[in-house]
Amino acid sequence: MTTERMQAVIADIAAEIDGHSTFLITSHEGPDPDAVGSTLALANHLVALGKDVTVYLCDSVPENCSFLPMADQVLHELPDRDFEVCFVLDIGEFRRAGKAITGSKRISRFVNVDHHLGCEDFGVHNLIDSTACATAALIYRIIRARGDEISFATALCIYTAILSDTGSFHYSNSNPESFAIAGEMIALGVKPWDVSEALYESDPREKITLLAQALSDLTISPSGEYASLTVTQEMYRQTGGNAELTDGFINFARRIRGVEVALIFRELKEGEFKVGFRSKGKVDVSAISAAFGGGGHRNAAGCVVKGSLAEVKALVFDRLEKSR
Numbered sequence: 001m002t003t004e005r006m007q008a009v010i011a012d013i014a015a016e017i018d019g020h021s022t023f024l025i026t027s028h029e030g031p032d033p034d035a036v037g038s039t040l041a042l043a044n045h046l047v048a049l050g051k052d053v054t055v056y057l058c059d060s061v062p063e064n065c066s067f068l069p070m071a072d073q074v075l076h077e078l079p080d081r082d083f084e085v086c087f088v089l090d091i092g093e094f095r096r097a098g099k100a101i102t103g104s105k106r107i108s109r110f111v112n113v114d115h116h117l118g119c120e121d122f123g124v125h126n127l128i129d130s131t132a133c134a135t136a137a138l139i140y141r142i143i144r145a146r147g148d149e150i151s152f153a154t155a156l157c158i159y160t161a162i163l164s165d166t167g168s169f170h171y172s173n174s175n176p177e178s179f180a181i182a183g184e185m186i187a188l189g190v191k192p193w194d195v196s197e198a199l200y201e202s203d204p205r206e207k208i209t210l211l212a213q214a215l216s217d218l219t220i221s222p223s224g225e226y227a228s229l230t231v232t233q234e235m236y237r238q239t240g241g242n243a244e245l246t247d248g249f250i251n252f253a254r255r256i257r258g259v260e261v262a263l264i265f266r267e268l269k270e271g272e273f274k275v276g277f278r279s280k281g282k283v284d285v286s287a288i289s290a291a292f293g294g295g296g297h298r299n300a301a302g303c304v305v306k307g308s309l310a311e312v313k314a315l316v317f318d319r320l321e322k323s324r
Helices: 003-019 033-048 135-145 152-165 176-187 192-200 205-216 233-239 250-254 285-291 309-322
Strands: 022-026 052-056 085-089 110-114 125-128 226-231 261-269 272-279 300-306
Touching: 003 110, 003 125, 003 135, 022 033, 033 052, 033 085, 033 135, 033 152, 110 135, 135 152, 135 176, 152 176, 152 192, 205 226, 205 233, 226 250, 226 309, 250 261, 250 272, 261 309, 272 285, 272 309, 285 300, 285 309, 300 309
Parallel strands: 022 052, 022 085, 085 110, 110 125, 226 261
Antiparallel strands: 261 272, 272 300
């Protein structure tokens, strides 16, 4: 999308905000901090504009995002009412919003805002920029293009989303815009340590015991270039943990010297695994994920693969070897 086209789409989205009163905002299943942060940033801003706003997520808000303003107002059942506009954020694929959204007859129009490469054009307006560090950065652009002020609540959500999606400014998407927006949010009162503590320094005991079990299954390829962790349903039962608590586990495999691609195999149910990929840059994991029907970015992607753990590992590692 050219700069001129992007500016035109942002102007169209600004007009949608001016021209309507009832808004639904949603994001993808298994929401991460960018999904939650961008959703709540827009929600807080629209509320400040006097709009009627409902926030819906098909899955629960992660515990480490519960401190964000309006997190306690997120619904997990779609109200039986009409909405003029539904903002769908950070989605990648429309189906990931859940059947309540994709099958709804009560939504007049969809606006799609995303930074995933290859995101579907399903909205009346589709603001998609894969160079954006996070979807929250696109929400920031919309607000600034309207000439609106940014409240502390909105700033906190934007900063949190960008901090998380850039890996605390470690990842390659840590571009000049990410630092500029973060700096502006800090100037508006956001305290970096408070956000970091909430995101990374407040883990429940169950997460650490689950991590210990996942690390016990650490597998490193003969070449030393790939490493994986596994989380099974049995591990959840033994530790009292859940899928939400596995956020960040993959980074323990990624930080091993010589490893170019880290993976996590997370059992969804018997015979089905969610596979997460993280690359240090040499390998395009979005292409590998796409081969299994998934998607994502060059350095971060995911897919679902069916089979036993041994079969799934063999399929995925074979695809990695062929990508070299």
